[in-house]
Amino acid sequence: MTTGAPPTPAAAPPAGGSSSARAHRQLLEEQRDERRRTFRRPQRTVDTTRANRTGLGSRHLGFGISMSGGFVALFLLWRFAMQWDRYPNPLPTLAAWIVLLLATVATLVLVNRLPDRMPTWLFLAALAAGEVVVGLDLAGYGHTGAVGTYPTAAAAVGALFAVLVSVRRGREIVAATLVLGAVIAAGSVSAARTDPEVVALAVLTIGLCMFPPLLGVSIVRGFRRMVQRELDLVLVQSTISQPSSAVGMLASEELARIDLDAETLLDDVATGRTALPLSPAKSAAAASLATQLRLHLIEGRRETWLHHALTESEFLGPAVNLDDPAGLAGQLSPMQRDALLLAIWLLISDTEGAEPTVSLVFGPFGRTHGHVIGEMLRFPIKMIIEGVPRRRVDPETWQAIRVVGPHIDSVRSGQLHVDIECSIDNPADA
């Protein structure tokens, strides 16, 4: 994001005094929060993404998780077969398994048929089926006579929940799984099995029941986060083919909106819906529309691709400070742009927990006189990275930076400084 103040040296942490360093960090933190709060995607972007949503869902992934859960259920089924003789009456448990099997098949079919998200009533129906299975299974094993038997179908309900991880919210699945675990735990205790060794097998059963859905939720969550980031990147990657400066999607939409507002206002006046002379509120609206329209029409409201990329990115925007008063970023070749964007993205997306900040300073030109035709123009790009230690920087990042230009990197007061010497074709020769 472009800020008025240059990030260096004003924003660099002062060498002495931890309190000023803390103030600096707090400033960065506030900037970041402010940008997060005001972040908005262009409507066109939202529409494109929405139109292509199908397939981005984690349905394919969900099937893999269901399959994994299926193996756990298979083990429990084998165990049920092994303890068949020990049940005083194995029929309730057998019924539980049959109900579970039917419910799972029905859920799998419906999950693959239905669009995007599972409706709530269906989710509740699946949960109810789980309840029935647990009830039947625990009824079969809860007797004192049933020594040496453990819940099987009830635990396999966890596998049923694992089928749902890709079509419902993670917290719903987690809540349902926790309740299931608690019910099975309560069932084990009420069966008066005080034998400590048997507690171990109860733990195993609860573990088998809770592992598949909980792990599934965590995998799906990580997967969705990855897709979100990747989507964010490709959406702003389209800026690299822009001309050296452009209006940008947000400003374009803004201009269209102002035009429409003006049209409505003028139309209202023309048709007499708004009485003349105008009320103070209406005339204030007209004044503000005129001001906005003027601002949007002044030449020089154009910005470089990098500015647009940063303002339109949910991940890059809050974390990157851009200082490019001369719009030099616009002079980079598409290959250099792609590499620069990728380098920033890799630096920021690769960290877990810590929130790194990247400051970019473009230019100024080192030498402005004595230009020889055909000679490349050179200017420096200064990259200051906070919150990523040098050893954690991915080799791919360095490779991308090399595409932008030869560089020197150094670590100063905990910040990683990368000075890139950038060469571009002279626009005057073109």
Added chain:
Amino acid sequence: MPRIARERDRVLRRSARATGLTASVTSLAYLAVPGGLDAPVILFAATLILLMIGCQYVLGQSGALRWVLCIVLLGNAVILVIGLATRVDVGLNAVEEALIGTLAAAAVSCVAPVLVVGPQRQLVLFGSFGVTVAGVALVTITAGGSVLPLALTVCGWAALSLGGWWIAQSVPRVLQRVAAIGRAHQAERHASELEAQRRQGARLLHDTVLATLTLLAHSGVGVSPAALRQQSGDDARLLRQLRLGALPTPARSGVYTLEPANTSMLGSTLESVKQRFGRMGLEVDWHGSGQVLLPSDVLDSFLLALGECLENVRRHSGVTRADVTISDDDTTVRAMVTDAGRGFDLSAVGTERLGFAESVVARLRDVGGNARLFSSPGSGTTVVLEVPK
């Protein structure tokens, strides 16, 4: 492509770590069950499991094969120690069975997801599976226990290997879709830019809209309501045409051409400016040549600047009459806007405050022109606008 592989590996590593850590912590819980294992065995097993937790954490970061080997070796060591330390006469008790099963089926097999891609890693996968099954089989057979740990082991490995393999297929799949969205979005961006250029390019239109809006901002004082309604209606219609995709250029009052002209006659367009200001109560007198041919962008800027000047006269001069003299030579077209109004002291009022620099000078500079302003209190104002032919 390398980024897709990288993202895929990251998802797989994270899955491996989540599985491994959950299973290892559960294994530690078994050790806490009283009466299950002997104290020295618990101590030894706990140490190794803690080491294994460390390896699983690092595996989630790097995915390197050495951590895979450490986990497999440590896990199997714990299994062997527990299995071989048990009293042979009793066989494996329930705690030992559950512990061995959990370790083999989840804590060790957590390495499976990071081993599913690439023939070399798949070889390591089969090797690790073989070693673990052999270890579990050895302890269950020597101790004469049930086949429960063995069945659990096979199921656990199958679940994690196939699950991991499936995830490895899911990631490139979804990333290709994402890339397709990116391509679609590029077209959208291009369209958006064209749209913005079209709207910004309709400068003459926006100029009359701005003038009307400014009038409305002053509640339309000083202009007859009928004229203001008429003007608003015209402007609203132009904006509507612009919205629907046309590029309307007001050529003359009341008649609008939808085609952008490459070169336009100055004279006919000047007439529309005159009429517009006439409606608002400023009489404009034209002098000089009316038949000048200008490129359309230069004409636009010229007319915009002229309109701004006349608007300033209308609002600030205190007179209802202005003179515009158009002259041209081989290279330049010149307009002199003169009024006999109250004038002002140039040094007292900065040109910025007049909006002059922005609205007039900037527009003319865009097309290589210039503007000069002369005024003093009590003796009117003169503005000279110049644009190249």
